Amino acid sequence: xxxxxxxxxxxxxxxxxxxxxxxxxxxxxxxxxxxxxxxxxxxxxxxxxxxxxxxxxxxxxxxxxxxxxxxxxxxxxxxxxxxxxxxxxxxxxxxxxxxxxxxxxxxxxxxxxxxxxxxxxxxxxxxxxxxxxxxxxxxxxxxxxxxxxxxxxxxxxxxxxxxxxxxxxxxxxxxxxxxxxxxxxxxxxxxxxxxxxxxxxxxxxxxxxxxxxxxxxxxxxxxxxxxxxxxxxxxxxxxxxxxxxxxxxxxxxxxxxxxxxxxxxxxxxxxxxxxxxxxxxxxxxxxxxxxxxxxxxxxxxxxxxxxxxxxxxxxxxxxxxxxxxxxxxxxxxxxxxxxxxxxxxxxxxxxxx
Numbered sequence: 001x002x003x004x005x006x007x008x009x010x011x012x013x014x015x016x017x018x019x020x021x022x023x024x025x026x027x028x029x030x031x032x033x034x035x036x037x038x039x040x041x042x043x044x045x046x047x048x049x050x051x052x053x054x055x056x057x058x059x060x061x062x063x064x065x066x067x068x069x070x071x072x073x074x075x076x077x078x079x080x081x082x083x084x085x086x087x088x089x090x091x092x093x094x095x096x097x098x099x100x101x102x103x104x105x106x107x108x109x110x111x112x113x114x115x116x117x118x119x120x121x122x123x124x125x126x127x128x129x130x131x132x133x134x135x136x137x138x139x140x141x142x143x144x145x146x147x148x149x150x151x152x153x154x155x156x157x158x159x160x161x162x163x164x165x166x167x168x169x170x171x172x173x174x175x176x177x178x179x180x181x182x183x184x185x186x187x188x189x190x191x192x193x194x195x196x197x198x199x200x201x202x203x204x205x206x207x208x209x210x211x212x213x214x215x216x217x218x219x220x221x222x223x224x225x226x227x228x229x230x231x232x233x234x235x236x237x238x239x240x241x242x243x244x245x246x247x248x249x250x251x252x253x254x255x256x257x258x259x260x261x262x263x264x265x266x267x268x269x270x271x272x273x274x275x276x277x278x279x280x281x282x283x284x285x286x287x288x289x290x291x292x293x294x295x296x297x298x299x300x301x302x303x304x305x306x307x308x309x310x311x312x313x314x315x316x317x318x319x320x321x322x323x324x325x326x327x328x329x330x331x332x333x334x335x336x337x338x339x340x341x342x343x344x345x346x347x348x349x350x351x352x353x
Contacts, residue, residue, distance in 0.1 A: 024128055025050060031124050032114040041103045045115050048098050049125060056088045057129050061136040070140055092121050188239060196238050203231045210261070218325075219258040219350075222290055226250060229265055229286075236272050243277055248286040257290050257349055260325050264288075266318045267299050267343050275301035275341065295347040303341040326350065 028046035033039060060081070068077035099115040100106060114120050186200055210228045230248075237244055268286065275282050283302040290296070315334075322330050322345075329348040335341075 021050065021054060024053065027128075028124060032112060034114070041099075041112065044103060045095070045099055045112070048095055049092075049121070052088060052091045052095065053125050053128055056084060056125070057132045059084055060129060060133050065133060065136055066140065069137070070144070088125070089118075089122065092118060092125060095121060186235075200235060200238055203235050206231050207235075217261060220261045221255065222252060222257040222259045222295065222349075223255055225259050225261065225264055226252075226288070229268060232265060232268060240272075240282060243280060244282050244284070246284045246286065249288070250286075251289045253291040257292060257295065259295060259347070259349065260321065263318065263321065263325075264297055264345075266315065267297070267345070270315055270343075271299055271301035271341070276304035278302045278304065290349075292349065295349060296345075297347075298342070298344040300340050300342045303337065303339055 025046055028049055029039070029042050032045055033042040064077055064080050064084070068074070068080065096116055096118065099111055100108060103115070104111045108116070186197070186204060190197060207228055210224070233246055233248065237246065268284075271284050272282075275284060281302070285298075285300045287298045288296070319332065322332060326347055329350060331344075331346040333342075333344040335343075
């Protein structure tokens with residue numbers, strides 16, 4: 001069903017075409033009347049050329065260029081263009097006979113010199129055809145470029161949505177893993193009815209708030225991540241008691257530095273979960289320094305020979321998140337030796353909290 005907008009658009013296109021061909025008619029009348037020939041004869045000859053010009057132009061612009069040239073069927077375009085040229089030249093020769101028979105009454109000397117020269121006539125007709133074809137080709141190229149940009153935009157949007165879905169999936173995996181470790185610690189304290197249990201519940205509450213609300217943001221302030229790292233370490237200290245020795249050194253140059261939420265905690269979880277107690281002590285060393293240009297994080301834990309600190313969901317997920325969020329803006333080094341397990345991460349801060 002045709003809409004009003006569609007009908008008005010088509011009417012506008014028809015009027016534009018009519019206006020163009022009227023202009024071409026005036027051009028022909030002037031072009032073939034430059035030697036002072038009778039205006040009526042020149043006008044009639046120009047009118048005779050109009051159907052030839054219009055047919056040749058429309059065949060090339062609405063059939064050959066869109067169907068064969070744009071689709072890169074070059075040999076067909078050349079072949080059919082050659083056929084069109086032969087037919088149009090034949091019709092232009094007919095126009096010369098029209099001028100001789102109907103306008104000059106078979107008197108060759110009385111013919112307009114411009115109307116008996118095939119090269120002159122062809123120049124006028126093919127000039128119009130070439131100009132219109134060039135405009136059509138430019139229009140199609142611009143349309144194709146616009147469609148290409150639109151397609152690229154859609155592909156980028158689809159890729160971004162896939163990245164968001166993958167990030168959400170990775171976060172969903174991290175959350176249960178984090179809660180499982182923390183609740184295990186709390187369960188042990190509840191069994192002992194320890195005095196530290198209320199403090200532990202408060203710290204867990206803070207961690208859960210961070211986990212459920214802040215972790216949904218693409219980026220948070222680094223200071224928030226640090227605060228919850230300290231809460232997590234405090235919880236683990238309660239669980240390990242005297243068997244844990246944590247050395248933590250943090251230095252930040254600005255309060256405005258941001259980081260992806262839950263990005264560093266999995267490394268710390270991994271150290272507590274897979275680090276080895278040697279001579280009755282689990283040693284963990286954490287270093288964090290941050291400037292507006294770079295975040296440098298390293299963690300080292302004691303490791304027993306044969307123990308793999310790389311196992312578990314945490315580290316694998318964090319590697320994927322780093323690739324998605326900090327592609328080409330991070331360096332991650334993991335070194336698993338018989339005595340220590342070292343992780344070093346360098347980030348270039350991106351995003352805003």
